[in-house]
Amino acid sequence: MTNLNLEACYKGLYEQQELMEAASKPDKGIFDDLQDLSELGWLTDKPKSREYVFTYERPDGSRAGFLPAGKVCMIVSPGGCGKTFLLTHCALAAATGTNWLHTTATKPIKVLFIAAEEDKDELWIRFHNMAKGLGFYMDENRMKMALKNILPVADRGISMRLIDEKHGPTKTFLELKSLIERDEDIKLVILDPASQFMGSETETNNAAATDFIRLIGSLNLIGGKPTVLMAHHTNKTALSPTPNEKVPSFSQSFSRGSSALVDGARWLMGIQRSEARGAERSIFIKVLKSNYTELGGILEFQQDYSNSGTLRYIGEVTASIKQKDTKNTWTDEEDEEDSRRTTSFNHRQRERNE
Numbered sequence: 381m382t383n384l385n386l387e388a389c390y391k392g393l394y395e396q397q398e399l400m401e402a403a404s405k406p407d408k409g410i411f412d413d414l415q416d417l418s419e420l421g422w423l424t425d426k427p428k429s430r431e432y433v434f435t436y437e438r439p440d441g442s443r444a445g446f447l448p449a450g451k452v453c454m455i456v457s458p459g460g461c462g463k464t465f466l467l468t469h470c471a472l473a474a475a476t477g478t479n480w481l482h483t484t485a486t487k488p489i490k491v492l493f494i495a496a497e498e499d500k501d502e503l504w505i506r507f508h509n510m511a512k513g514l515g516f517y518m519d520e521n522r523m524k525m526a527l528k529n530i531l532p533v534a535d536r537g538i539s540m541r542l543i544d545e546k547h548g549p550t551k552t553f554l555e556l557k558s559l560i561e562r563d564e565d566i567k568l569v570i571l572d573p574a575s576q577f578m579g580s581e582t583e584t585n586n587a588a589a590t591d592f593i594r595l596i597g598s599l600n601l602i603g604g605k606p607t608v609l610m611a612h613h614t615n616k617t618a619l620s621p622t623p624n625e626k627v628p629s630f631s632q633s634f635s636r637g638s639s640a641l642v643d644g645a646r647w648l649m650g651i652q653r654s655e656a657r658g659a660e661r662s663i664f665i666k667v668l669k670s671n672y673t674e675l676g677g678i679l680e681f682q683q684d685y686s687n688s689g690t691l692r693y694i695g696e697v698t699a700s701i702k703q704k705d706t707k708n709t710w711t712d713e714e715d716e717e718d719s720r721r722t723t724s725f726n727h728r729q730r731e732r733n734e
Contacts (some may be wrong), residue, residue, distance in 0.1 A: 430672055433474055433568055433607050434483035446483045448647055448672040449567070450605040452573065452597050456612045456635045457651030461663060463611040464495065465689045466651070467570050468510045470609070474568050475529035476522045478514070481665065482679060482693045488525050489567035490595035492559070492606075496540040496576035503534040531566070543579040547591040560603040567606045569599065572640075574610040581638030592646030612636060614650075630666045632680065646671045661690055695734040 432445035441564050447453060452477050455694065457463055466481075473480035477488040493504050507530075516523045542553040549557075560566055571577050577596075581588040596608050614634045630650045642648055648669040654662050663681045681691035 384642065432673070433489070434480055434488055434673050436483040445673040446667075447607065447609070448670070449607050450600045451607055451646040452593060452600065452644065453607060453609045453647040453649075454612050454635070454641070454645045455609065455649050456614055456668075458614045458653070461651045461653045462524055462683065462689055462691075463574055463651070464498070464506065465510065465693070466495070467493070467572050467609070467611055468506050469514070469690055470568055471530055471568070472510060472514060472516070472526055473505070476516075476525045478522065481681065481691060488529060490529045490531070490563070490565040490604075491568045491570065492531045492533070492578075493570045493572075494535075494540065494565050495572050496538075497536055497573060498534045499536045500532075500534040503532055507532065510690070513684075513690055540576050542577045543582065543588075543592050543595055545580065546606060547579065547588055549595060553595065555600065557588050557602065560606060562603070564604040569608045571608065571610045574612040577610070581616070583641070586640040587637050589638035589640035590644060593641060597644070604609055610645075612641070630664075630668055642669065645669070647673070664697065 390530075394492075400574045430445060431449035433447040433449050434496070436446050437728065438444055455463060455466070460502045470480050471493045472478070474485050474489050475491050475684075477485045479485075493503075498506075511526060516526055540552055541550050542556065544550050558570070575583070578592055579588055582592045596610070599606065599608055613636045630652065633639075634650065635648070646669075647667070650666050650668045652664045654664065664678050664682060666678045667682065669675075669677050676696070678697040680697055682694055682695040684690050684692045
């Protein structure tokens, strides 16, 4: 006679009963179990402070948030402005707690970098050259953090669509979601470029665009609640570089495709390029939309080709500079005034870099 394991039988019956009870209950609705403000404590308890991946120093020395944590964010620019180089630098800075653009990472974090239009050899070259230009090979601690905190994915030629024709998640999205759920250390996900992750109607249909942004935003709520930063292209009107005598104009409308993409993103930064002050190539950036940070003005950078194309901060483009650019005249006195305007800020930037 076979001996029965009564304990195992009882455990199995108990588990089956729990499953049956759970299946008999209706799914909880969105508006079930609502709480009022007194139960939530929203008026009596102090809320948590907003968190940021990068912050910057104001001219008065105080710090302000730049790239918000745990949100859907976009960088929009024409081709040729160096978005991939900019994002490579962003990943290295976030992973090591160092400087990016005119900002500083709040702390070292783990970064998932997905380059859908690059092969592994090309992404290898870009990361290697950027790390070299930033001096990581001379800093053992930064090098260790960069090696540990960046997960690169380069899958040129493979479909990386995250949303299908019915506006639902694809197998690729579910795999990405599973990775983020398993690895709670991932705090920043970079998708380059956004078009490779969109559905076929995302850029032409507002409903499809809204569903795409909602799907991407669901990644902010799982695992370590990462920021998702996407690089996107501008429309045709913003493809040409700005002439020498002009400072570029920015607006949310120069993002390519459906306006719902911009409406759904919580933070949007625009990039434009021009040839300014002789043969020096300038890159201009501006935060065009932010629900959680200051918008600020137009900032000018110059590409340092001797250091793998990193952007060197010049300063904010003020009204006086715009007027001078329109006239296309620069005097020694005006250059000296601009120098005084940015000297204090740049001195503090150099001290942090050192």
